[in-house]
Amino acid sequence: MIFEKTHLNGAWLIDLEPRGDHRGFFARAYDTAEFARHGLVADYPQTNTSFSAFRGTLRGLHFQHGEAAEAKLMRCIRGTMLSIIVDLRGGSPTYLQHGLFELSVENRRQLYVPPGFANAFLTLTDDVEVVYPVSQPYAPGAEGGVRYDDPRLGIRLPIEVTTISDKDRNWPLLAEGAPPIFA
Numbered sequence: 001m002i003f004e005k006t007h008l009n010g011a012w013l014i015d016l017e018p019r020g021d022h023r024g025f026f027a028r029a030y031d032t033a034e035f036a037r038h039g040l041v042a043d044y045p046q047t048n049t050s051f052s053a054f055r056g057t058l059r060g061l062h063f064q065h066g067e068a069a070e071a072k073l074m075r076c077i078r079g080t081m082l083s084i085i086v087d088l089r090g091g092s093p094t095y096l097q098h099g100l101f102e103l104s105v106e107n108r109r110q111l112y113v114p115p116g117f118a119n120a121f122l123t124l125t126d127d128v129e130v131v132y133p134v135s136q137p138y139a140p141g142a143e144g145g146v147r148y149d150d151p152r153l154g155i156r157l158p159i160e161v162t163t164i165s166d167k168d169r170n171w172p173l174l175a176e177g178a179p180p181i182f183a
């Protein structure tokens with residue numbers, strides 16, 4: 001596995017190191033010891049999967065508050081998507097900065113999203129399937145969200161959002177002077 005820091009404090013891209021032969025290849029997709037060695041959360045009690053039928057579908061931006069905050073390991077196993085993450089940790093040098101990362105079935109790339117980030121993805125093709133372990137169980141009472149089109153974030157997407165849930169369209173905008181969502 002090849003670990004590459006992103007420009008966002010604590011977020012990493014992780015690429016496979018395939019060992020090829022006449023059958024195809026083998027590679028580790030996850031390794032607890034390697035994650036711990038890089039200082040990443042290494043315990044994932046739940047794995048999520050989702051399927052989105054249409055290009056231009058946006059899910060997020062989501063997080064869980066407080067103790068329920070999750071690390072996520074995003075991977076696209078069908079189609080192509082753009083992962084969108086925002087650092088919501090007030091003490092972080094990259095507070096309120098965002099990153100866009102293309103993950104696809106072809107590049108087999110994973111994105112490590114640390115606790116204290118909001119997470120979303122936008123499908124760039126039809127028929128996108130995503131599989132991602134999360135480090136905390138689902139806690140509906142702790143659910144929070146940020147609008148992908150919040151002007152304070154300045155996220156510019158390469159294609160129009162054409163499919164989105166009512167929940168994600170209606171998250172509150174970040175208020176000027178409000179305390180950070182995460183310390």
Ligand SMILES: Cc1cn([C@H]2C[C@H](O)[C@@H](COP(=O)(O)OP(=O)(O)O[C@H]3O[C@@H](C)C(=O)[C@@H](O)[C@H]3O)O2)c(=O)[nH]c1=O
Pocket residue numbers: 048050059060061062063072119120121137138165
């Ligand atoms: C996230 C989640 C949802 N659900 C339920 C709630 C709801 O009835 C249905 C669909 O939920 P949502 O609309 O929140 O699904 P979705 O918009 O796909 O939510 C996901 O988005 C991405 C970007 C993330 O980062 C994930 O953590 C998760 O928040 O599934 C669970 O039962 N367990 C879970 O862990």
